[in-house]
Amino acid sequence: xxxxxxxxxxxxxxxxxxxxxxRRITNIKQIGHTGTLDPFAEGVLPVCIGKATRLxxxxxxxxxxxxxxxxxxxxxxxxxxxxxxxxxxxxxxxEQTEKALENFTGDIExxxxxxxxxxVKGKKLYEYARKGEQVEITPRxxxxxxLEILKFDExxxxxxxxxxxxxxxxxxxxxxxxxxxxGVYGYLEKLVRVKAGDFEIKDSVKLDEITTQQDVSKYLIxxxxxxxxxxxxxxxxxxxxxxxxxxxxxxxxxxxVILTSKNTLAAVAKSENRRLQCxxxxx
Numbered sequence: 001x002x003x004x005x006x007x008x009x010x011x012x013x014x015x016x017x018x019x020x021x022x023r024r025i026t027n028i029k030q031i032g033h034t035g036t037l038d039p040f041a042e043g044v045l046p047v048c049i050g051k052a053t054r055l056x057x058x059x060x061x062x063x064x065x066x067x068x069x070x071x072x073x074x075x076x077x078x079x080x081x082x083x084x085x086x087x088x089x090x091x092x093x094x095e096q097t098e099k100a101l102e103n104f105t106g107d108i109e110x111x112x113x114x115x116x117x118x119x120v121k122g123k124k125l126y127e128y129a130r131k132g133e134q135v136e137i138t139p140r141x142x143x144x145x146x147l148e149i150l151k152f153d154e155x156x157x158x159x160x161x162x163x164x165x166x167x168x169x170x171x172x173x174x175x176x177x178x179x180x181x182x183g184v185y186g187y188l189e190k191l192v193r194v195k196a197g198d199f200e201i202k203d204s205v206k207l208d209e210i211t212t213q214q215d216v217s218k219y220l221i222x223x224x225x226x227x228x229x230x231x232x233x234x235x236x237x238x239x240x241x242x243x244x245x246x247x248x249x250x251x252x253x254x255x256x257v258i259l260t261s262k263n264t265l266a267a268v269a270k271s272e273n274r275r276l277q278c279x280x281x282x283x
Contacts, residue, residue, distance in 0.1 A: 113173055
């Protein structure tokens with residue numbers, strides 16, 4: 001079994017829970033996902049089955065989310081599951097919020113939440129937080145391509161945002177930082193990932209719809225459908241060389257090239273100086 005699944009991760013489950021569940025029903029250990037979702041979050045979780053785990057690094061990793069921010073307090077985790085630490089009775093208008101969001105688009109520096117899995121000195125940040133230990137957190141550069149208000153209830157101080165961003169962006173941090181910028185505090189009340197690379201929520205499969213190995217096969221996506229690179233169809237002689245990891249003298253656009261044989265995935269190669277060097281072979 002070899003391919004991708006576009007899973008809708010339910011709220012309350014971890015990304016690891018999803019992988020463990022699929023391993024049990026398929027008896028395949030080689031299963032992984034392309035991007036962690038917090039337990040309180042839900043939505044698109046691309047999962048790689050079998051040898052498809054070797055293709056994770058070649059998948060588009062941009063993300064899109066719908067996040068619900070509630071103003072009036074901040075929390076230790078920047079989301080609904082944390083303990084409240086600051087409060088504000090201040091109200092802000094739609095116009096003020098739109099103006100503030102201009103500071104959160106494009107290339108920005110973002111401070112990850114202390115309750116996150118980023119490692120500092122070999123330990124995850126949340127391990128320091130749980131022990132009450134202080135640790136220096138370095139801001140990270142991320143890119144917010146689109147940040148759009150979908151709904152804003154000024155009276156109840158609830159804001160719904162659509163966010164398109166680069167890998168590694170913390171939507172929780174946007175909620176917290178926006179609240180601080182506006183002087184009203186804020187936290188992320190709800191988060192739905194609607195897109196992960198080329199995997200979209202409209203095509204996702206709910207986890208409870210997959211109960212057997214046959215279900216997995218039914219929803220399996222063949223890798224060539226999600227690998228957006230130039231392709232090259234191998235001749236029989238070229239296929240034999242590739243099967244031994246040998247390079248091919250072929251002029252292709254520089255960068256990653258997908259090698260196919262009879263329209264099936266044969267290898268991932270790198271094109272450089274009119275030469276294709278195999279990186280990963282699947283024959």
